[in-house]
Structures are given as structure tokens and as C-alpha cells.
Amino acid sequence: MSLTHCACSHPALRIGFNLSSFARPDPILEESHAAGSDEEVYHFISYVPFGGRLYELDGLQEGPINLGPVTPESWLQAAASALQERMERYAASEIRFNLMAVVRNRLQAAQQELEQLQQHRASLETAAASGNADAQAQLAQVEARMGDVHASLAAATERHAAWRAENARRRHNYIPFIFNFLKVLAEKGKLKGLIDSAREKAGLT
Numbered sequence: 001m002s003l004t005h006c007a008c009s010h011p012a013l014r015i016g017f018n019l020s021s022f023a024r025p026d027p028i029l030e031e032s033h034a035a036g037s038d039e040e041v042y043h044f045i046s047y048v049p050f051g052g053r054l055y056e057l058d059g060l061q062e063g064p065i066n067l068g069p070v071t072p073e074s075w076l077q078a079a080a081s082a083l084q085e086r087m088e089r090y091a092a093s094e095i096r097f098n099l100m101a102v103v104r105n106r107l108q109a110a111q112q113e114l115e116q117l118q119q120h121r122a123s124l125e126t127a128a129a130s131g132n133a134d135a136q137a138q139l140a141q142v143e144a145r146m147g148d149v150h151a152s153l154a155a156a157t158e159r160h161a162a163w164r165a166e167n168a169r170r171r172h173n174y175i176p177f178i179f180n181f182l183k184v185l186a187e188k189g190k191l192k193g194l195i196d197s198a199r200e201k202a203g204l205t
Helices: 011-020 075-089 106-129 133-171 175-187 191-201
Strands: 045-050 053-058 065-069
Touching: 045 075, 053 075, 065 075, 106 133, 175 191
Parallel strands: none
Antiparallel strands: 045 053, 053 065
């Protein structure tokens, strides 16, 4: 829901580029055209707290819409109210809403927390070694938390590796391989037999 800083001129542009990279490859290219009045239009609407106010960024509007003053604690509730109002407005005719939140990278957050805990542990070790009971108790709590963070780091690292593999497969264009594979089957005289067999199994013959 909130847009974070990125290297490009506007965060929404980077999000758009990333989403476009997952577009389904199309072997038949068509000229793009603007949606007519009778065509459905899909676009993103973002709610962003900035400068003590909540803004609605709608791709179909000329600019940001000021929804009023908010605080760091209240902006999510204000955004939820605006979302609810918008969804109710189109409830009778439109049910295809998707909600996404742009949040902090959990892997980076866990790494930063681990670094802070390591620094805190180092500051407690000397006092704990001298027999300071309070320092020993705090050190035990810090080490227990470090164990939890290590587990979170391992899980997050595994998730990111799985996401990278999945994204690579989704971005890859398999269409040239499929075309060439079908061409080879046709050249070897096997394509028609496979098609007939598939149609028979599907009950289409």
C-alpha cells in the first residue's frame, strides 16, 4: 500500500516495470489501443502517507488526490476506509479487486536485527563475565532472540531462493521451444498421431 524509495524517478514506475516483466509471452503481436467506453480497464490505485497527509494515486486521474491529514499510527485505518468506500461503490457490478501491500524486505529486516543483537550481546558479555546478574539475564534473553532470528533468516533465505527460481521460470519464454518441438514432431510424422491420441483421450473423436 505504501510505496518505498527506489532508483527510478517514481516508485510506481519500477513496480510497473517489474509487473510487465511477468507478462505472458505472446507469439502474435497486436498493435496496442486505448480501451473504449465498453471495455474493462485494469489499473493500480495506491494509498501513500506523505507529509502528514494521505494521498490516493489513481492511474486514471490527473494527479494525486489528497484524502486528508493522518498520523503514522492512523494512516492505515484511513486507507482501509477509503478502500472500503471504493469497493462498496462498485460492489454491484465489479468484484475483481486485489489488495497488495508494499512492505519492508523481511530478509533485510532480520539481518539488521541480528546485527543489532550481536552488538548488544558484545556490550553485555563483559558485565556478564564479571558476575553481574542483570547482565547475565539480559545476555540469555539476547541469545535466545538471536536463535529465533537465525531461524527466521534461514526460512526467509529459503523463500527468496524459491521465489528466484519461480520468477526465472515465469519470465522465460518457452514459445520458441514449443514451436520447434512441434516442428520436429511434424517432420518425423509423429505430430498427427499424438494429436489424434490426445483427442481420443479427451473424448473429442
